[in-house]
Amino acid sequence: MIAVHNLVKQYGKFTAVDGVSLDVPPGEIHGFLGPNGAGKTTTLRMIAGLLKPTSGRVEVNGHDVAKEPELAKASLGFIPDRPFIYDKLTAGEFLRFHAGLYGLDGKGVMDRVHEMLDLFELRRWENELVESFSHGMKQRLVMCAAFLHRPRAVAVDEPMVGLDPRGARLIKDVFRRMSERGVAILMSTHTLEVAQEMCQRLSIILKGKIVAQGTVDEVKKLAGGSDDHLTSVFLRLTGGSALQEIDEAV
Numbered sequence: 001m002i003a004v005h006n007l008v009k010q011y012g013k014f015t016a017v018d019g020v021s022l023d024v025p026p027g028e029i030h031g032f033l034g035p036n037g038a039g040k041t042t043t044l045r046m047i048a049g050l051l052k053p054t055s056g057r058v059e060v061n062g063h064d065v066a067k068e069p070e071l072a073k074a075s076l077g078f079i080p081d082r083p084f085i086y087d088k089l090t091a092g093e094f095l096r097f098h099a100g101l102y103g104l105d106g107k108g109v110m111d112r113v114h115e116m117l118d119l120f121e122l123r124r125w126e127n128e129l130v131e132s133f134s135h136g137m138k139q140r141l142v143m144c145a146a147f148l149h150r151p152r153a154v155a156v157d158e159p160m161v162g163l164d165p166r167g168a169r170l171i172k173d174v175f176r177r178m179s180e181r182g183v184a185i186l187m188s189t190h191t192l193e194v195a196q197e198m199c200q201r202l203s204i205i206l207k208g209k210i211v212a213q214g215t216v217d218e219v220k221k222l223a224g225g226s227d228d229h230l231t232s233v234f235l236r237l238t239g240g241s242a243l244q245e246i247d248e249a250v
């Protein structure tokens with residue numbers, strides 16, 4: 001599970017995250033939506049323990065991220081929007097290195113590495129340098145690394161960006177299967193179809209504040225509609241584009 005209580009992040013006088021609360025119980029895929037600059041990445045980085053909150057609290061699988069950072073991190077898989085990978089390692093070396101960071105060792109480690117490489121269709125690239133990988137291959141390698149230690153909760157920042165349809169389908173299937181096994185998944189995305197298709201509940205953030213939270217139907221109701229496409233609901237909640245302005249400008 002992931003539980004976020006009244007989380008705040010200030011940069012000087014600017015409040016990037018302004019009292020965000022949300023919870024993702026075991027087995028739920030929770031969509032985290034909002035326009036550019038709304039505070040999604042900042043929130044996810046605080047959940048992952050990479051950024052210190054100004055105030056508020058984050059719990060991951062019952063561990064307070066500020067008080068028990070190691071236990072919290074050990075039970076979380078975090079996939080950042082712009083992952084850092086060492087280009088001069090092979091895929092296999094990168095994953096072994098990652099396994100070491102999570103304290104995985106012994107005989108089973110290479111089996112687990114191979115299992116992940118097979119799952120993400122990278123096995124035949126095991127001994128190739130990461131620098132030769134395409135964007136989609138790097139993205140899948142990062143997923144391998146994030147899931148090596150069988151996390152019970154996952155926080156992921158825009159996982160589908162730049163993936164081809166096959167890669168996107170694979171990732172969706174993996175997330176679904178993980179959630180069926182009780183993993184809690186918090187996923188930021190700009191692809192509303194993905195959110196609608198995959199997420200049991202959504203949180204919509206605007207200027208650091210949650211403006212709507214609930215199932216897709218509940219969020220639609222909150223926005224004052226019922227059978228609208230999620231895009232129009234999203235734009236209504238977040239003050240989207242005005243056609244008249246576009247008409248005048250083009």
Ligand SMILES: Nc1ncnc2c1ncn2[C@@H]1O[C@H](COP(=O)(O)OP(=O)(O)OP(=O)(O)O)[C@@H](O)[C@H]1O
Pocket residue numbers: 011014016034035036037038039040041042043
């Ligand atoms: N280190 C920083 N110093 C100052 N402001 C920051 C810093 N990091 C983020 N911000 C600001 O915080 C706000 C939220 O940024 P964040 O990256 O969380 O948005 P986001 O919702 O992930 O957007 P996107 O959809 O574009 O990825 C932005 O206005 C951003 O400029």
Ligand SMILES: [Mg+2]
Pocket residue numbers: 040041042081157
């Ligand atoms: Mg972001």
